[in-house]
Amino acid sequence: MSQVDKQLDDIRAEIEQEVPNEISITEVAYEGPELVVYTRDPKTFASNGDLIRKLASKLRKRITVRPDPSELSEPSDARATIESIIPEDAGVTDLDFHHDTGEVVVEAQKPGMVIGRHGSTLREITQEVGWTPEVVRTPPIESSTVKNVRNFLKQERDDRRDILERIGRQIHREEMSDDEWVRITTLGCCREVGRAAFILSTPETRVLIDCGDKPGAEDEVPYLQVPEALGSGPSSLDAVVLTHAHLDHSALIPLLFKYGYDGPIYCTEPTRDLMGLLTLDYLDVASKEGRTPPYESEMVREAIKHTIPLEYGDVTDIAPDIKLTLHNSGHILGSAISHFHIGDGLYNVAFSGDIHYDDTRLFNGAVNEFPRVETLVLESTYGGRNDYQTDQADSERKLKEVIRNTIERDGKVLIPAFAVGRSQEIMLVLEEAMREGDIPEVPVHLDGMIWEATAIHTTYPEYLRDDLRDRIFHEDQNPFLADQFNHIDGGEEERQEVADGGPCIVLSTSGMVEGGPIMSWLRHVGGQDDGTMIFVGYQAQGTLGRRIQNGWDEIPINDGGGRADTLSLNMDVETVDGFSGHADRQGLENFVRTMNPRPEKVLCVHGDESSTQDLSSALYHEFNMRTFAPKNLETFRFV
Amino acid sequence: MSQVDKQLDDIRAEIEQEVPNEISITEVAYEGPELVVYTRDPKTFASNGDLIRKLASKLRKRITVRPDPSELSEPSDARATIESIIPEDAGVTDLDFHHDTGEVVVEAQKPGMVIGRHGSTLREITQEVGWTPEVVRTPPIESSTVKNVRNFLKQERDDRRDILERIGRQIHREEMSDDEWVRITTLGCCREVGRAAFILSTPETRVLIDCGDKPGAEDEVPYLQVPEALGSGPSSLDAVVLTHAHLDHSALIPLLFKYGYDGPIYCTEPTRDLMGLLTLDYLDVASKEGRTPPYESEMVREAIKHTIPLEYGDVTDIAPDIKLTLHNSGHILGSAISHFHIGDGLYNVAFSGDIHYDDTRLFNGAVNEFPRVETLVLESTYGGRNDYQTDQADSERKLKEVIRNTIERDGKVLIPAFAVGRSQEIMLVLEEAMREGDIPEVPVHLDGMIWEATAIHTTYPEYLRDDLRDRIFHEDQNPFLADQFNHIDGGEEERQEVADGGPCIVLSTSGMVEGGPIMSWLRHVGGQDDGTMIFVGYQAQGTLGRRIQNGWDEIPINDGGGRADTLSLNMDVETVDGFSGHADRQGLENFVRTMNPRPEKVLCVHGDESSTQDLSSALYHEFNMRTFAPKNLETFRFV
Ligand SMILES: [Zn+2]
Ligand SMILES: [Zn+2]
Ligand SMILES: [Zn+2]
Ligand SMILES: [Zn+2]
Ligand SMILES: [Zn+2]
Structure with a gap:
């Protein structure tokens, strides 16, 4: 018997001594850093509120209790029961049953309401159907990345176990x-x-x-x-x-x-x-x-x-x-x-x-x-x-001023930005500025991976700044859902429409103008002399972004059909520091x-x-x- | 073909291009860091004095030339020829033929005379018998270590190749x-x-x-x-x-x-x-x-x-x-x-x-x-x-003074010393002091590994200080062969005889009085109150040597039969620093x-x-x- 098996046997003996006699332990196993305890009496276990916490502190391990597979009710029955327990306002969008672990993954718009006060709703679910609920948030903006990752993990569940x-x-x-x-x-x-x-x-x-x-x-x-x-x-x-x-x-x-x-x-x-x-x-x-x-x-x-x-x-x-x-x-x-x-x-x-x-x-x-x-x-x-940077408040003031001036002369604003982090920061600045009337309300077009990255941000609001998180929890205040934001998902045609239209703001990757849809935007609007291109991030030596910052206005570019061409950049070029991560x-x-x-x-x-x-x-x-x-x-x- | 084989092929081609046509190369191989060239014409090769040096510098490798095994004369014939070539004064003590490498190991008291002027004698040997001579010195004091190592390497020659x-x-x-x-x-x-x-x-x-x-x-x-x-x-x-x-x-x-x-x-x-x-x-x-x-x-x-x-x-x-x-x-x-x-x-x-x-x-x-x-x-x-140490000249003066005083009162001097290095240094001091009359001529007994270590020193005089090396090359001046030095090889009986005899000096291991024959010497002469124990090396904390330096004179010791006993140390105890390596x-x-x-x-x-x-x-x-x-x-x- 390996040393780990012996250790698990000892732990099991200790758990059995600790739990009331009516709770039978069927298996004790390690799963990653956690200790998983399988029991034929998950309901009794769950109703002993303090038991898991006591065990965890005694054994000095993270403990998860799961029902023995024999204790799980049929998914079709369980589904009906679970739907009756969880308040409708929780906005459950998916239930997914995992036989191997006895878990049911509940995807809901308001996970807090699925959890209930101190986990009371979760405990009730376990008591009624045997399955252990695991709650995930329904992303307010659907992220294909998150969906793909979760589907993949679902599909690989056995391997992962x-x-x-x-x-x-x-x-x-x-x-x-x-x-x-x-x-x-x-x-x-x-x-x-x-x-x-x-x-x-x-x-x-x-x-x-x-x-x-x-x-x-x-x-x-x-x-x-x-x-x-x-x-x-x-x-x-x-x-x-x-x-x-x-x-x-x-x-x-x-x-x-x-x-x-x-x-x-x-x-x-x-x-x-x-x-x-x-x-x-x-x-x-x-x-x-x-x-x-x-x-x-x-x-x-x-x-x-x-x-x-x-x-x-x-x-x-x-x-x-x-x-x-x-x-x-x-x-x-x-x-x-x-x-x-x-x-x-x-x-x-x-x-x-x-x-x-x-x-x-x-x-x-x-x-x-x-x-x-x-x-x-x-x-x-x-x-x-x-290496001292401009204060963000000053930067925001300057950004808004440049945008206001551009829009007032009916021009378009083109901002190359990194998809993750800085784009969302700028989005928040723009949303507030429009809401508070600092800049006119115009469409903000998001191109490249920015939309997808934003979707991932809204999937995990608990990782955002506390007041932002609170706003996201109230759907009507989620700044990323503001009407101005438009995801460019119509390709060249949509870009052409935007270029032919009125004043607007475009945030597009790549952040250093080294490829990606920003190249296409340069072709579409770079020649417009009422527009402004604004750099909000660091432009490394040797990148096209740095060259444009330095005053290049004859830009080698392919014409969209793959041929080399030269573009005359007529937009103003501005740099606004201070948004660094x-x-x-x-x-x-x-x-x-x-x-x-x-x-x-x-x-x-x-x-x-x-x-x-x-x-x-x-x-x-x-x-x-x-x-x-x-x-x-x-x-x-x-x- | 491996890259190394290809490299060797190239080198062989280069060598064949370089050497006169009448020299045939049969193999080229690496042996450790050296490149070994086998030839059916070792005599011709050897007679082209500069050839090897030229090749070495062209190929930037250490080169050794060996006869192809087919070119070697019978060992019995070769032995007679070699003995006739090498001057008798060289003092050849052994010839050993190695068929695998075509080498003959010549052990001689004066290797220089086997080598000859710029290697002329060695070249002559090769020309006459085909075998490549390798010269080693006959140790002036036979070292069983050196003998064992050389015999072992002889026996393992194939494996070693x-x-x-x-x-x-x-x-x-x-x-x-x-x-x-x-x-x-x-x-x-x-x-x-x-x-x-x-x-x-x-x-x-x-x-x-x-x-x-x-x-x-x-x-x-x-x-x-x-x-x-x-x-x-x-x-x-x-x-x-x-x-x-x-x-x-x-x-x-x-x-x-x-x-x-x-x-x-x-x-x-x-x-x-x-x-x-x-x-x-x-x-x-x-x-x-x-x-x-x-x-x-x-x-x-x-x-x-x-x-x-x-x-x-x-x-x-x-x-x-x-x-x-x-x-x-x-x-x-x-x-x-x-x-x-x-x-x-x-x-x-x-x-x-x-x-x-x-x-x-x-x-x-x-x-x-x-x-x-x-x-x-x-x-x-x-x-x-x-960490400044006493000057060695001062240390020697003090050592001689302590010894002189002890001998003058008919006492014995006991010096614990490390076998390798410091013992030989002290031997040289004593030999000179006696030769120059600074201290009386008394026997110097060497116990433990000191004799063997000294033998190894005399085997490699080229590693000693230049003037010492010169003296060793002239046997009559080899200080380690001075008459006073006596190797204790008769065990307890001989030690008892020494203890019962007149004034003398004993150098014995271990250097920190932590075991070895010094323990036996303590039993034999430690009680003699006209003697002196002299520490010439560092005594680490916790060793018996350090304790004696600090004044201990009741020494726990076993009585030679394995029982614990206490010895009263009556000798004077002195420390002479300055002999560190x-x-x-x-x-x-x-x-x-x-x-x-x-x-x-x-x-x-x-x-x-x-x-x-x-x-x-x-x-x-x-x-x-x-x-x-x-x-x-x-x-x-x-x-
Ligand atoms: Zn980094
Ligand atoms: Zn980073
Ligand atoms: Zn041999
Ligand atoms: Zn060392
Ligand atoms: Zn050392």
Whole structure:
């Protein structure tokens, strides 16, 4: 009998001793980080309100109780009963029964009403039909990404159960080593922006944090082949943690599965879905540009199948000696600071991922309170000594002024934007400005992946800034559902109509004018001399966006039929800074200054060489911490 | 056809083009780092004096020419011819014919006379008999270690040839990676003394430097299990380099073979033999102390079989992208600073091993001139701010005075000493002192491994200080052969005789009075109140030696029959510092100050925490270099 089986036997004995005699336990199993208890008496179990909480605290494990399959009523009967229990106002849009787990997935417009006060409605459902309800929100704007991910996971449910069981046994294995050390190895994004990848290791466990690409340098990938990473075999990694879905953090996560990795990906649920969206697009762009994509779309599906979604604040065992907790980082939807508690109080490390310290319209500012942190690995995108950004209020004022002027002269506004995050931030600015009469009400056309990314945002309102979340919960106030927003889904024809029409605003990808529908918009409206093109995001050296910013007005472009042509750009060109998803130098310093507890060491990463060194030196002098600006391929030992 | 075979074919074609038509080449093969050319015309080859040198410089390889086996005359005929060619004064003591390689090993008291002027005698031998002579020195004092090692290698010749061929093909493989980086990972001896072990790695190659134990902490071994070391499989190591034979550098080298390592060990020839002696003793001590030895003596033989001896100054390819050169480090017999030239001028790293910067009686001071060095990994045993040692001349004066006083009152002198290095240094002091009349001529008894270690020293006079070497070459001046020196080989009976006799000096292991014959000497002469016990080496905390230094005179001891007893120590106890094999703080600074070229970076290792930090900080402030006091398990990247 394996050590894990023995452990499960002991746990089962302990549970049986704890629960009333009339509750029979039929199985106890690990499923990912959770302990699942199967019982023939789910109703009795559910009616003992405190029992699960007591067990969880006694066993120090996350516990889920499921009915033994023999206890489940027929789905057709159960469906009728469930529909009678849940209030009609909850807006149930789907019920999906899973025989293997005894779960019924309830998709509803108002999940809170399905849950009921302190979970009372859920308990009632279990008592009546045996099935365990799992509630998901009906997206207010339908996202094909979310739908695809959920259908895929439904279809792969059996496979996924096996994966979770295997991972669960791995997590709860016996510790083998009596050595004690904690190390971080840098595999990328040191003294550079891009290809984020770190290894956190102990004698027992190896965790990879992020695995991104380097935009504009496709051949510079993280150093995955060194022995500390995958060089000693893909199974030497225990877990992968993804801070957020941006490609410089996520693009090569699916590649791990091509290399034979078969373990869990931990991230938030929106990060999982956005990763799916962005990595599939990444493959698409690669093949459109004639490059061989590093992996196939099948590997994206593998990554999704192996994802264990965590909510902010969940303390989760991911290895015998490591607990992971994700915290809001304020950067994009689902972005997380990853906090690792190692050993029994031995050491704590937090990886910031990308952060925004101040609140934005979309997100609360990054969390910087932790039970303990000795070492912080901190992004330094704007860590340079002069990297101070315009205040967002000033930026918004300028944006509105430019738009107002353009519309007043009957012109169109064209804004190239990244699909995820910055587009939604601008949408919120525009919605408010029109609602409050700061700018005239004109149509706002959303092209490229922006609509889909917005749909994903509305699927997960609990990840948005608290007042925004509240508004989304009241459908009539959901700003993303405002009438002005129009999803361009009619292709060239619709674009031509818009171009021929009156004043309007167009938000379109790609954000640096390097392809995508923005190219088509340039052809349609670029020649109109009453229009304005507004840059709201960083334009990298060498991109067409940067050239236009610099004054180019003769633009090489294909004519839509594939022939090369030159376009005379007659629109005004404006740049409005201040909408970055990254904390600026001040924000980074504030994040560290107010951090509780104050870390002993800070590794400054994810910034170019001078930014990381500037920030490292500033934090050292200002806060008297030990700070570093590591290079790639170095290993730091903390314990 | 493999890439290496293709390369060999090309080389063969190039050689055939280069050599005169009458010389037929029958095979070209790699043997370790050397290229071996077999020919049916060895005599013609040998008579073209410059040919080999020209080929070597054209092919940029170390070249050895061997006769095709069909060209060798019968050993009985050859023996007679060889004996007639070599001058009788050369003192040939053995001839051994190896059919597999066409070599005849000539053991002679004066190898120089076998070699002849610029190798003329060797060439004559080859011309006459076909066999290639390889000359080894007849040890002036017979060393059973050297004899055993040589017999063992003779017996394993076939196996060894296969090993060398495999290693040779590995060294000359095609480079696979187009990445460029150079890293050092610390596996031990950082902020501590003991368990020296480092990994030098490039995208192509991984080299382990040293693999020692930690005296007094048997369970603290180098971190071999991490992925950067053996965690990704024993075959992931390309080579092992051993700086010197002290157990804190060598003890766990044989363990590598138990773990499945099957590659080369590079070190000097005396280091190989001393490693054999010391590791076998290490196993012996472990089993006597009731510990399970970490490996069996069979593994020591494996290590010896896989050793490729290098001479100081030989530039040797050990991997497609790494050349190794060993340089005298002045510490013990055969001890070497290991200099690595990486890539085609990409980077240079020198590992000091243990060093003594000033000349001692035994050795020239450490070499500190190199073609290039960017990073120096420097021992810091005496790197602390107060680690200044007594000048050796003062120490010798004091030692002689104490001895003189003791002998003048008819007492005996008992000196606990380490077998390798310090004992021979003291022997040289005593020999000179008696020869010059500074102290009376009395017998000097050598007990424990001291005699054997001395024998190994006399086998390799070319590794000793130049003037000492010259004296050893003239047998009548070999100080180790002085009449006073007596090898205690008669056990307890002989010791009793010595104890009952007149004034004398006893040098005996162990150096810290932790076992070995010194315990027996304490029983025999410790009670004599006209005697003196002199400590000439460092006594670690917790050892009996340290306690005696601190004034203990009631010593728990077993009575020789295994029963516990107490001995009253009546001898005077004196300590004479200044005979260390390590540079003191001043010596370390001088080593760096005069180093040519000056390194950019220094990693201070092999010293306790404060010593490494003191030295690191001093070198930084004094020489404005980037200095570090690494911890174990860290990785530094240089390129
Ligand atoms: Zn990001
Ligand atoms: Zn990023
Ligand atoms: Zn032989
Ligand atoms: Zn040493
Ligand atoms: Zn040492």
